[in-house]
Amino acid sequence: MSTGFFRDITEIPFEGPGSANPLAFQHYDPNEVVMGKRMEDHLRFAVCYWHNFVWPGNDPFGGQTFERPWFSDGMAAAKLKADVAFEMFQLLGVPYFCFHDFDARPEGDSFAENTRNLEEITDYFAGKMEVTGMKLLWGTANLFSHRRFMSGAATNPDPDVFAFSAATVKTCMDATAKLGGENYVLWGGREGYESLLNTNLAQEDAQLGRFLNMVVEYKHKIGFEGAILIEPKPQEPTKHQYDYDTATVYGFLKRHGLENEVKVNLEQGHAILAGHSFEHEIATAVALGIFGSIDMNRNDYQSGWDTDQFPNNTPEVALAYYHILQNGGFTTGGTNFDAKLRRQSLDPEDLLMAHIGGMDICARGLKAAAAMMEDGTLHGFVEDRYAGWKSDEAQAMMAGNRTLDQIAGRVLAEDVNPTPKSGKQEYLENVVNRFV
């Protein structure tokens, strides 16, 4: 039975480019085949629980703007929220969702009560997933909202907070596994510092490394087949976060022996905050072998915080998917809209329109990326640019079979005197522009 929240809106149809219907897709046709695969299977869209159903519309200067019938405490409200959430997933036709424990269950007074509430809601979700065919892209624990986490979770100076956090993550991994989740995400919300004056960096790094090792051990213990993903972010809420960007996370994983166990969930807005482009983060993760999943949104380029807007820039999205497609596409990952409405967008239909626009932009980006792949000019250019490395002498240098003085001897003997070659950036940008 419908909750009536979305009134008489029915499933969002695909109407094709040029449709003026605000409640229809123009570009996202789940069944359209792109490079041999259905668009739905390429993009693997997920709707996030937190921004859509939990965030009240507050900002640093004002409180709640949204009025939602489930905005109150208790299990009945949590179940109404789930009813509406699943209605929205169905209207949009997305295959996946993502949630934090804190989004889904009422907050209890103790770990035991939180766990009971989470188990009750997990079972409620399971029933809804059964009926609707919805799947869980990833689950996660909110270890940043409650005041107990104000100085961090795994990196807290108080070992009891470390223990409370470990216990909470265990229950969230259990819930994720029970719901068949395809990944488990750790975003280090307050794993960082506000001031070095009160922080022991080496100690906090050791704590975070131990924590993540226990997460990986537990994953294997319970036979969870999904991927463990860290979501990098350079700052906000803390002044400096330890999972700054992909390269920093990789160094951390190496240091703690986890580079083959943990991958990354990359968010557009976090890349921008770190001073990178989204495709920089994706390409870095691909190069390091740790690409997992994406949180799709966009960040405002003028503000220094995480604005989590819905994507609306096809060229940017196209380059992101280009790097993902070049890596063979998603495996366990997908496209999670970690994006929220602006606080003046009050109407239920605004939630739908925001996702429709985001899904259409991703569809356009994916199709452009596929066209760039099929055309092959970009890939071919890069191949040619590095072709010199196929020669025997170059391979010997790479294989460690040459020393500096041997190379110096050859450069002298053969009078090696390289001729610079154009990088052709403008030409390559023009090639991209043919497809976006």
Ligand code: XLS
């Ligand atoms: C916050 C993060 C968060 C994670 C999940 O900036 O993006 O929403 O995706 O904890």
Ligand code: NI
């Ligand atoms: Ni995110």
Ligand code: NI
């Ligand atoms: Ni974010």
